[in-house]
Amino acid sequence: MDTLYIKxxxxxxxxxxxxxxxxxxxxxxxxxxxxxLLTQAVGFDxxxxxxxKAFGLIVVLMVxxxxxxxxxAAVHERTREIGIxxxxxxxxxxxxRLLLTEHSLQGLMAGIGGFxxxxxxxxIYAQTAMIKLPETLNKYPACAGTSAPLAVVNVRLAFAPDLxxxxxxxxxxxxxxxxxxxxxxxxxxxxSEALRQL
Amino acid sequence: MIRIENxxxxxxxxxxxxxxxxEVSMDIPAASFYALVxxxxxxxxxxxxxxxxxxxxxxxxxxxxxxxxxxxxxxxRNDLAIYRRRxxxxxxxxxxxxxxxxxxxxxxxxxxxEKKQWRExxxxxxxxxxxxxxxxxxxxxxxxxxxxxxxxxAIARALINDPDVILADEPTGELxxxxxxxxxxxxxxxxxxGKTIILATHDLGLARHAAKLVHLEDGKIVRMERxxxxxxRSKDAP
Numbered sequence: 001m002d003t004l005y006i007k008x009x010x011x012x013x014x015x016x017x018x019x020x021x022x023x024x025x026x027x028x029x030x031x032x033x034x035x036x037l038l039t040q041a042v043g044f045d046x047x048x049x050x051x052x053k054a055f056g057l058i059v060v061l062m063v064x065x066x067x068x069x070x071x072x073a074a075v076h077e078r079t080r081e082i083g084i085x086x087x088x089x090x091x092x093x094x095x096x097r098l099l100l101t102e103h104s105l106q107g108l109m110a111g112i113g114g115f116x117x118x119x120x121x122x123x124i125y126a127q128t129a130m131i132k133l134p135e136t137l138n139k140y141p142a143c144a145g146t147s148a149p150l151a152v153v154n155v156r157l158a159f160a161p162d163l164x165x166x167x168x169x170x171x172x173x174x175x176x177x178x179x180x181x182x183x184x185x186x187x188x189x190x191x192s193e194a195l196r197q198l
Numbered sequence: 199m200i201r202i203e204n205x206x207x208x209x210x211x212x213x214x215x216x217x218x219x220x221e222v223s224m225d226i227p228a229a230s231f232y233a234l235v236x237x238x239x240x241x242x243x244x245x246x247x248x249x250x251x252x253x254x255x256x257x258x259x260x261x262x263x264x265x266x267x268x269x270x271x272x273x274x275r276n277d278l279a280i281y282r283r284r285x286x287x288x289x290x291x292x293x294x295x296x297x298x299x300x301x302x303x304x305x306x307x308x309x310x311x312e313k314k315q316w317r318e319x320x321x322x323x324x325x326x327x328x329x330x331x332x333x334x335x336x337x338x339x340x341x342x343x344x345x346x347x348x349x350x351x352a353i354a355r356a357l358i359n360d361p362d363v364i365l366a367d368e369p370t371g372e373l374x375x376x377x378x379x380x381x382x383x384x385x386x387x388x389x390x391x392g393k394t395i396i397l398a399t400h401d402l403g404l405a406r407h408a409a410k411l412v413h414l415e416d417g418k419i420v421r422m423e424r425x426x427x428x429x430x431r432s433k434d435a436p
Contacts, residue, residue, distance in 0.1 A: 092276070
C-alpha cells in the first residue's frame, strides 16, 4: 500500500490528525491535507502571476525599444515635410505637437489592434484548450469509480475592461515616450538645415 | 522695406569653413521686384534664406519694416516662425508640396496652426484656386498634377497668408518655357498688386522681369543694375 485516503468528520482538526499519524507511523511518510493542497494551488498561482508579470515587463521594454527605433526612423524620413512646415511658419512647438499627436493616435490604433488580435487568439484558445491539472491537485481514491473531477479544466474567456483601458493607455504612453526624443530633435532642426536635406 | 547691413554667412563643412555670403549690404524697397542673379554657389539662395528668416547671418543685420521695425538676426525662433508665417511667402524650384495632402490641403498648410481664421482662410484658399485655375484640381494629390500646376499650387500656398514679401528660389527651374512664361506673368501680376518679389535665379530670361538685378559672385554683390525694360513696362502697366 502506498496511498491511504482518510476522510475526516467535519469537526475534526486535520493538523491534530496529521501529528497523531506521524506519532503512530513515524516520519517516513508524506501527509497531504486539503490545506496543503490549497497552499500548493495558491503557490502555483503566485508563481504563475510573478512569471507573467516578469514576461510582461520584458515585453514592454522590448516593445519600447522597437517603437523608439521605428519612431526615430519614421520622423527622420519626414525631415523634408518638417522642413516645409517650418518654412511656411510652423513653430517648433507646433511641429512637436503634430508629431506627438500622430504618434499617440498610432499607439492607440496599435493598442486597439492588439486588443482585437489578442481577444481573437484567446477566444480560439478558450474554445480548444483543456488544462490538465498536476496530479497532486487531483488525489482521488483508487477505488473511486470515476476519475478526478478537476483532472481537466476548460479555459473560460473573461473580459476585463480595466485591463483593456490599461493596455490602451500603455500603448499610447509607449508611443509617446518613443516619439518624444525624435520629435524634439526634429522640431529643433532649423528650416534651412531641413531644406538642405530636401 | 528690407535693409540688409553687412551680412556674412559661414557654414562649417567638416573641418572647412565655407563662406556663403561676405559683408553684403542692400536695400529693398516695399512693393519692388528684385532678381538675385548669379551662378550656382554665388550665395543667392543663402541671401533669400536670410531675408526670409529661414536662417540667421553669422554677422550683420537684416532689418525689416513691416508692422514694426525688427532685426531678423536677433529674433527668437518663435518670432522668426511668426514672421515667416505672416509676412513671407516662399516658392521653390522643386515646389516642396506635401505629397500626401491634396491641392487644397497644401494651400492651407501655413494656416493650420492659426485655427481662429480657419473659415476665412478656407474661403480665401478656394478663391486662390479659382484665381490660379486650379479649382478642378482641389482634391488631387501633387503627383497627379503637371509641373506648372504644382508651381501654381506652391504660389497659392505662398499667398494664403497675404504676405508682404514673396521669395522665389529658381521658381521656373523645373518648368518648360511655356509654363515658365505663365509663372513669370503671375509674379508680375503679384508685384503690380503691391507685393515685394525677390527672385533668386540664374535664368536671365526670368530675371528680365525684375525692376532691379543684383549680381552675386562668391557671396558678394558685384553689380546692381536697374532693368530699364521692366521699369518701363511697370510704368506702362494699367
